[in-house]
Amino acid sequence: MTLEIPGTVRVPVGVVVERRPGATPWAEYAWQAREVIEDAPEAPPWTVLREEGGRTLFLAGTAEVSLHPTDTDNYIHNLQQDPPRAWVVLRPVADAPGFALKTVTVDAGEAQLYAESGTDLLEALPMPPGLRLLLERFVAEHHKEREFHKRKRDRADTEALGRRSRIDGP
Secondary structure (H helix, E strand, C coil): CCCCCCCCEEEEEEEEEEEEECCCCCCCEEEEEEEEECCCCCCCCCEEEEEECCEEEEEEEEEEEEECHHHHHHHHHHHCCCCCEEEEEEEECCCCCCEEEEEEECCHHHHHHHHCCCCCEEEEEECCHHHHHHHHHHHHHHCCCCCCCCCCCCCCCHHHHCCCCCCCCC
8 A cells, every 4th residue: 555645746757877897807887877868768678778889878767756745845955956966776686687777766865765775876867857847846836834843852850750758658
């Protein structure tokens, strides 16, 4: 069961990934996400787009960028970057070619969670112009300023922690 937040928007995007010969004896190939594209062609994942000089460009597949109304603070911070970014997450798998497209996000907080896993390949790429425009409109429609509220600790009842004398009953 998946819980959907009302107002969530999903935007399909494609991801172009480059594979080149490894620079060390320990890695046969080096992988890098190169571009997030808005109008991805209909093609199976890991379709070869171009090969030259030992380098291969693949259409890794398509993913949905999810925009949630509750995450607009993170989107605003991203839009303030120059340029705004889209983060691509590739996960190592046993099957060829060795990676699977896990997700694409425009939320830096979500990207940070994937960075902490240590196994995923995470790339920050420039956000496509159409996605940027959609994100700006989404933020304008859904953002609500939230007042910062600092929690106050409850004061401990020092009398409750001390020793009590016995109360002699009748």
